[in-house]
Structures are given as C-alpha cells and as structure tokens.
Amino acid sequence: MVQVLEFADVDVVRGRKEILKSLSWDVAEGERWVVLGPNGAGKTTLLQLAATRMHPTRGTVSVFEEQLGKVDVFELRPLIGLSSAALTTHIREDERVLNVVLTAAYGMTGRWREEYEKLDERRAFRLLHEWGMSTMMNRTFGSLSEGERKRVQIARALMTDPELLLLDEPGAGLDLAGREDLVKRLTQLAKDPASPTLVLVTHHLEEIPPGFTHALMIREGEVVAAGPLGEVMNEENLSKTFDTKLRLMQTEGRFMAVAAE
Numbered sequence: 329m330v331q332v333l334e335f336a337d338v339d340v341v342r343g344r345k346e347i348l349k350s351l352s353w354d355v356a357e358g359e360r361w362v363v364l365g366p367n368g369a370g371k372t373t374l375l376q377l378a379a380t381r382m383h384p385t386r387g388t389v390s391v392f393e394e395q396l397g398k399v400d401v402f403e404l405r406p407l408i409g410l411s412s413a414a415l416t417t418h419i420r421e422d423e424r425v426l427n428v429v430l431t432a433a434y435g436m437t438g439r440w441r442e443e444y445e446k447l448d449e450r451r452a453f454r455l456l457h458e459w460g461m462s463t464m465m466n467r468t469f470g471s472l473s474e475g476e477r478k479r480v481q482i483a484r485a486l487m488t489d490p491e492l493l494l495l496d497e498p499g500a501g502l503d504l505a506g507r508e509d510l511v512k513r514l515t516q517l518a519k520d521p522a523s524p525t526l527v528l529v530t531h532h533l534e535e536i537p538p539g540f541t542h543a544l545m546i547r548e549g550e551v552v553a554a555g556p557l558g559e560v561m562n563e564e565n566l567s568k569t570f571d572t573k574l575r576l577m578q579t580e581g582r583f584m585a586v587a588a589e
C-alpha cells in the first residue's frame with residue numbers, strides 16, 4: 329500500500345513562532361482523515377505542507393513517498409486536489425462556473441488541444457453534475473452563494489482526478505441546510521472506494537461525514553491524538569484539544585460536543 333503522507337518530526341517556524349512542533353503523522357492510501365483543532369492550532373499549515381506548497385523548517389515530509397526538498401513538487405501537484413478559502417481569492421468573480429472547474433486541467437494537460445478540450449469539458453460537466461451545480465454552470469462565480477461556491481471549489485479540486493484531496497474547512501460560512509448538504513455529499517465521496525485519499529480540516533465535530541476513518545487532533549502545533557476515529561474520538565482527547573471540558577455525543581454516525589457541566 330502506498331504511503332500518501334509521512335510527516336516525521338516536523339517543525340515549522342516563522343520568526344519566533346513555532347507553528348508545528350515535532351509533528352509526526354502518517355496517512356495511507358484510501359484513508360479518510362479529519363484534522364481537528366482550535367483556531368491557530370496549525371491545521372492550515374499542515375495542509376500547506378501536504379499540498380507541497382510549503383517546506384518544513386526541520387524534519388521531513390514525504391508525499392507519495394517522495395521527500396519534499398528532494399523532488400520536483402510540480403510533478404506531485406497534479407496528484408493533489410486542494411480546496412481552501414485562500415485559493416478562492418484567486419478565482420475571478422466574473423469567471424464562468426464551468427471555466428472555474430475546467431481551468432484546473434490546464435496545469436495537467438499543458439497544451440490546450442481540442443481532444444483534451446472535449447475530454448476535459450466532459451469531466452467538468454460530470455463533476456458539476458455530481459456536486460449539484462450543472463444548472464448553474466453558465467453563471468459567474470461571483471453570483472453564487474457561499475454553499476454553491478464551496479461545491480464548485482471541490483469540483484475544481486477533483487478536476488485533475490487527484491489521488492489525494494485536501495479540504496480546508498469546506499463547511500465554513502455555510503448555513504445549517506448548506507452544511508448538511510455538504511456533509512451528505514462528502515459522505516458519498518468518503519464511502520466510494522474509487523475516491524482519492526481524503527483529508528478534511530474542520531473545527532466542528534458536526535462536519536465530520538460518516539465514512540471518515542481516522543482523526544488527527546492538534547493543539548498549539550502538537551499532536552494530541554491520531555489514529556482510527558473509533559479509538560481517538562473521545563471526551564478526553566477532545567477536551568485536551570480544545571482546552572475545554574467537553575461532553576461528546578454520537579448519533580447515526582455523526583458527532584457533536586457541548587461543554588460539560
């Protein structure tokens with residue numbers, strides 16, 4: 329089995345700030361990980377390393393068994409889909425929805441030849457259909473609601489048929505119905521054996537889709553717990569992670585937590 333991510337004793341230091349401290353984490357092919365932690369824990373930084381957008385200050389990060397610093401990251405990037413709020417700021421408000429998804433293929437196909445164009449267009453249509461956006465493909469990105477934008481971003485991240493999909497807080501800013509729609513779609517994605525390896529970053533337990541298999545909990549750049557969801561998802565680990573005494577509840581494969589009395 330391919331080791332998709334291997335973080336070994338990773339430190340990330342910026343100025344005097346130690347963002348990640350001696351962090352080790354392994355993700356194997358086919359696993360579905362949720363990364364939980366409070367604001368400022370280092371989740372986005374972790375995802376930037378996994379996306380080959382950043383190098384560690386110390387320690388090693390390997391992606392698809394290639395060590396960052398010893399590999400051409402441009403060879404790895406087509407294998408990785410990334411959806412994050414930071415990337416949305418690069419999408420033009422007047423861009424047609426279909427093109428938002430389609431242009432993700434440019435990097436991969438290199439030249440824009442007609443046979444690629446047809447194949448890519450078909451794939452973009454299919455992804456927009458799967459993510460419930462086919463009726464809006466001629467709209468501009470700027471005219472979409474937050475929930476619709478999130479779905480287009482995920483479709484875009486899937487355009488290169490990645491082997492690893494990284495989702496940074498896809499539920500942020502969504503209303504209750506929008507969040508539930510997203511969780512339902514991510515559940516389908518997680519349960520499909522043909523889907524890429526998944527890593528989902530969130531602050532909220534309600535956003536963990538059933539079908540996710542593992543959890544990494546971090547606080548102040550350090551691992552609190554990592555492993556199969558059934559083993560690590562407990563009140564003790566959550567209370568340590570969020571530095572608040574929490575009570576954990578579980579129903580129909582979903583989680584929620586409230587402050588303990």
Ligand SMILES: Nc1ncnc2c1ncn2[C@@H]1O[C@H](COP(=O)(O)OP(=O)(O)OP(=O)(O)O)[C@@H](O)[C@H]1O
Nearest residue numbers: 342343345347365366367368369370371372373374
């Ligand atoms: N270039 C930088 N220089 C100094 N500090 C930084 C830099 N980048 C990030 N940080 C700090 O590192 C910490 C972790 O940031 P990161 O964005 O990875 O956290 P996060 O867990 O994703 O937070 P949030 O949930 O709020 O998005 C934060 O305190 C942030 O201010």
